[in-house]
Amino acid sequence: MREEVGVEIAGLRYFASQPWPFPNSLMIAFFADYAGGDIVPQPDEIEDAAWFAPDALPALPDPVSIARRLIDAALAA
Numbered sequence: 224m225r226e227e228v229g230v231e232i233a234g235l236r237y238f239a240s241q242p243w244p245f246p247n248s249l250m251i252a253f254f255a256d257y258a259g260g261d262i263v264p265q266p267d268e269i270e271d272a273a274w275f276a277p278d279a280l281p282a283l284p285d286p287v288s289i290a291r292r293l294i295d296a297a298l299a300a
Contacts, residue, residue: 224255228272229263232256238296241289252293
């Protein structure tokens with residue numbers, strides 16, 4: 224997180240993984256606790272990054288995606 228967006232994290236916890244046949248990749252999802260820092264996206268690597276309140280989320284990913292499963296699990300906690 225620090226390298227990509229300047230945020231420090233703690234308590235990294237594995238959530239799940241999801242294979243993608245093209246382009247032969249594996250998406251891996253983790254939960255983590257915010258430990259400090261301000262969001263500063265890495266130029267030429269990260270287009271945008273932001274914090275969102277649970278009631279103000281942008282359009283959510285497809286329900287079969289690991290990103291959506293991670294969001295749903297976080298909101299249910």
